[in-house]
Amino acid sequence: MSSAASPQSASTSPLHASASSHPLSPYGWDARWEAEFAPYAEQGLLPGRVVRVDRGQADVVTAGGLVRADTALVTPHDPLRVVCTGDWAAVEPAGDPQLIRALLPRRTAFVRSTSSQRSEGQILAANVDHAVIAVSLAVELDLGRIERFLALAWESGAQPLVVLTKSDLVPDATGRSYLVEDVETTAPGVQVLAVSSATGEGLDVLGAIVAGGTSVLLGVSGAGKSTLANTLLGKDVMEVQAARDVDGKGRHTTTTRNLLALPGGGVLIDTPGLRGVGLWDSEAGVGQVFSEIGELAEECRFHDCGHVSEPGCSVLAAIEDGSLPERRLESWRKLMRENRRIVAKTDARLRQEMLKNWKQMGAEGRTNGALKRGQRIR
């Protein structure tokens, strides 16, 4: 490893300069991670980002390349503390296998419920900045499904972005703009972008957004996630990644595509688990998706108004005067019901843990969302 790549030399130079020129910056390393890592750097540990985890070991990309590291020291019996793709780790500089000593606190995390009886959350990806929700324009829009993905995204702490794929299949520009508007109404505070891997429409904008951090692709099967991933990665890059012998020891000739640095900047996490993700305890997320209902509810005469037939109900009044589509209220009720069912099955301690960790992220997200909505209204 070159001396420029060692965390010691990185921590002695000015934060910004060193973080941006760090060999790990293509993997999302920044001044904040560097500051949080400083105590570990003092102990001679190496920073690295977890690419994949299997059977108690993790592939971690470090300044010196990919290392196979053991997670035993940082994996207690807690499903939310398990090392996962996207985590930043402090790795011992030597040993076979090298040991992960610590994980940096997660900024965001995607969690899904397991279908097991104990119904514990399972961490799918950590430190994701952008949740790209792929929705095909080739089939009829399912706004309820989009709302579900939005709730999941907000709950994780990541900023959602809706990408309407296969726009080439809706050649009529007016029709396309109506579809975009429909989704915008459903997704307050969220950018909506029509893209086509066939014509290239919108791909430069998408590329610029994902260049600023770590992204995941969400969406149902056939939404066009693989096609988008390939476009962002470039076919050549993927083949190069797979063939490159990153640690120079010939051990990892097959690199998984779980976490990849994009040629245009940014990182893409694409794991099988994330592809099938559902809704999990995302009451805060649901509230954010339906923020306009929450705002209306604050004006209801009764604090515990159920918006069914109560006098002085602003939600019902908004439906009456047409400013709130009835479909939105029904969709909100459905998601809240579904959410309550999941919550009832979920270990209370686990939820406490999640709340503690991500309340702050959620609060920031909501403020940002409110600001954006405010700007849109004016």
Ligand SMILES: Nc1nc2c(ncn2[C@@H]2O[C@H](COP(=O)(O)OP(=O)(O)OP(=O)(O)O)[C@@H](O)[C@H]2O)c(=O)[nH]1
């Ligand atoms: N016309 C058109 N077809 C597209 C576009 N993007 C993807 N497709 C097609 O849509 C189909 C599904 O795309 P995928 O990228 O495999 O979808 P996916 O979301 O990855 O699906 P899963 O792998 O099942 O999760 C494929 O046949 C693609 O060729 C596009 O921009 N335009």
Ligand SMILES: [Zn+2]
């Ligand atoms: Zn009401």
